[in-house]
Amino acid sequence: MITWLEQRQYDLHPPPTGGVPPGGIPAAAGPEPNRPGGQPAPAPLAPPAGLSPLPGEGRWQTVVSTPHGDAVRMTSVRPDLAHTSFVVGVLWLDPTLVRGVLHPGTQDPGGQWATPTSVDPAEQRSVVTAFSAGFRLQGDSHGGWYSENREVRPLVPGAASLLIRRDGTVDVGAWGSEVGMAPDVASVRQNLVPLIDHGTVNPTCATGGTAQWGSTVGQAAYIHRSGFGITPTGAMVYVGGPALSVCTLGDLLRSAGVIRGMELDINPAWVSGAYFHPDGTSRPKAFKLFPDEQIGAQHYLQTSTRDFVSFDLRSTADATASPRGPHHLPPPPRAFDPGRVTTRPPG
Template identity: 30%
Template sequence: MHSSQTRNRRPAQKARRRPSRKKHALPWLIVCSIITIVVLVLTQGNGTVGAWSADEFREIAGPVAAAQVEAWYLDLQNKFNQLQYQLGLQHITAPSQLPLTMAKSAPPPARVAWKAMPLPSMQPLISPVLKGEGSWNMLEQAPGPYAYLPIDASAFIRPDPHYPYAIVTLLQFDMRFSRLHIVAGTQEPGGPLHAYGTGSIAQADQAGNTLLAVLNGGFKYADGAYGLMTDGRVYVPPQPNVATIAITRNGKLIIGSWGVDPELNSQNKNLLAWRQNASLLIDHGAINPLTRDGAAWGGTILNKEYTWRSGLGITAQGNLIYAAGNALLPETLGKALSAAGAVMAMETDINPFWTRAFLYQRNNNGTLTINKLNTQMQGTGNEYLQADQRDFFYLTRYTPATITATNRYPSR
């Protein structure tokens, strides 16, 4: 009888143990998955594998869990960089200068003299100053009778005295001689309309020497549901009170908050394209206090992390500034854009893999040369000539009609 009861109890005991093992297996599976993702990011953080694994993990675990894992990685990476700097193992050097792509400036004509876009030196914020820090370097001259004027220029500055290895590289474009375009990617920004773009530069703009530059786009739809419209088609509906860069039909650029700026609304039929992303970095010359508010930047966790960030700004003359750099907060990105002359500005991407900018030059033989703004940036620049999964901006060269004597920026 005793042995019979014992035999009868054993199956029941085994049955009780089975769910216990399964119960303990799930947390271990989650932990192992996180460890795997962290290892992949640590080893391939700036590469294709790292970017792919981060996106896959975001799809599986959701944006909150993915942001937490990403924050752990960024925090660990930043502490490692700090330690290297403190031990004298990290040598801070000026970024490589982009090459001048055309001949030296021609002298201005006697009776036609447009002023060059203002390129005043920026006041360095860290001492000792790196060679060339804060100074603009002209990259290319304007066409035809305007050959004495630069189309674009590059510079760099360090905006955070506490992180002297954080370097922001900048581009400035004279919008009298260039036009900005927005392209929706083959997958992003995605959204409820299920509208997907070509992910590529228009063929007409790839012909000859029309293409000037490509700049990365903004957050994925899952990271804020920010709107995008281009060539009259809405890919993602706009959100109110969100930072927006817009292009009018005559090429004018606008940066402001949707529904706050009088020109930024769905009733304005003069808008050819627009892209939204987070909150304004700079609003009428003042760095937005929201740069210290995590909820305004796609997640409180990531706002506190030092990482690669990029942004776009507009000067008082209406020219475009692009900025990107490592070990940045929204506030320090804003400081760099402000030092460069931006009076309105917004953040775009903050992913180390997707923060990138390229300059393009095609010679008379048809050979295309592509230069990275910063050699640490990923990609080759060729992906935008085919079909890229992410949205992006690009600029084309533009020759205005000849205008008789003026010494100021002509109105457009």
Template identity: 40%
Template sequence: MKRGRARWIPALAVSAAVAAAVTGVVCARTVSGPAAAPAQGLAVGSTLPAAKPAAVRGNQPHAYPLQAPLVAAAARAFADEGQWRVLVADSRGVPVVQGTMLRAAGTSSPVAIAWIKESAARFELHPGYSQPGGSWSQPDMVPRDRRDGLVATWNGGFLMGDSGGGFYLGGKQYGPLVPGVAAEVFRSDGSFTVGVWGRDVTLGPDIVGVRQQRRLMIDGGRIAGDIDSLFTWGVTDGGATYVRRSGVGVTADGDVVFALGPTMSPRSLATALQQAGAVRAMELDINISWPSFMAYDSSADPGDPRPFKWGDYPRAAERYFSHSARDFVAVYARATGSQGECVDAGGVARWRPGGDAPGQAMAC
């Protein structure tokens, strides 16, 4: 299967930090250039160099705009809060994955935000050998021959027995797909969304993957009314309110936003996702061992990109290059045709789900 090859713009590097005693803000020296070390557990206030315009189509430089800042300069809790940086660009220099840092609501802790251009990416659901377990059409890791074009991975959700829903992949199902339960949904054209099962999405021939869990934290752009009910959002280590949490959502334009922080309440996570533009969002996993988000540097070897962490968590960046006990999501740069149009796995031009007319190809 041909995948669009991703190219990392070397715009992500942080050196040792100096903590501010009262606020917990950490400042870091910026390092730029190909030898820059990727961030490993970014702290509040970590600064990143500005993204450089990518040279594509010969020597013609093109500067692609980043997302609008999430925080006004006068309201920032630390330097560059809410300002986006390129994490991964595709072969034409278009930013596919962007990242920023926010202050988690109710704490002085950082929360890492990733934004993925949905139309430029292809999303895959992978099972874990323990959760849900069994034999599936996808492997429980990203093997060496499946890494070309890989741009991001993120963790799955709760143990299936605690999820309140089911898991569906390639025509096979584990547990029932329960109406009203929140779901990550994967289509055969590589697109992805988050919604309420039975309301926003139902099972059809175009659905190849579903991962359900509890209920939406954000629906219609509004945070759930019971967001402060800890029982609703999972059992935490020691019953603590503020633990490591991750979540994923979609914006009004259909793009994907992901949030991960080391010290977050359900409200902290929902607020971060809402601030990032999510109109529908769900919690994924919680507690110290499970949340993670990796982007991938293909500058040295496009067929075997090097993973680097985005956010603060203890798991290795290479986590999904080995067999995984839990399910996870892998994201690839979408392949493009000779005219620059997006194409699906079968080589057919892809149009925006919902019925854009031919001739209005999706931007890649």
């Protein structure tokens, strides 16, 4: 019934096309100066094919810098050639400077955990970003959930999986073939099927059903969506914003350099990315990623009913040595069949 109502509302009020973003491409809130060290900045993101870039569009801005380099960069782009009045936010995270944490929610997955259901005061001293993890676990995600040596939902072979190791490094891939259980695995969050593999957008992004891309008004609807993936160097990319189809979400991830990626959440009430300025104290300054974000930037600093992922600054010892290396390189090419779905040039 909820899905039907969402579909009817979408049919009556689809996102408008044409126009320009009010005020243009927004500058990053809370920019910080660039510092040497860490991984170099990625290439600027190209605007949608057929559009000339607006001032500032696709240009990376540092929003969290450390003495060892820039930990978090962000940029804003328009989602596609038609929905040109909307802005999507993109976060880039340096794996040598940050570490990931999967937080449980009080309802998803529920239960008792050592990891808090919020970015608590202790973590607030080092947190740099947080975002919603994925669909509800009661069937909608079509995947499992694992943390603290407990498998709350069985991990599903082939499902798109966000894996966090005990050293805080993160990987994404199909469960059982690209990522899998090992002694150093701390947490696994599965959601739907892989959206990007070997740098190619899954061609079923335009045709798949609810088991692939979710039930909210269909995979071709242009709605709030989010996604996450890794690049060949292990850098992590989060995309969140309005007026995205599954294909355009995948295309944005790919254009940011992602080689393996997955869809996370759908729905304006849950698609949210926040970044923070940690200063060693609680209640850091918090910033929303994109203008149409409906959840406040302080959301993850309080108890959450849904699970989410946060990233914290590594210790000084961790930050001076790359935490991982060769495992981030993609395996030998095995492209999706049949073919490739792209509308943006890489980088």
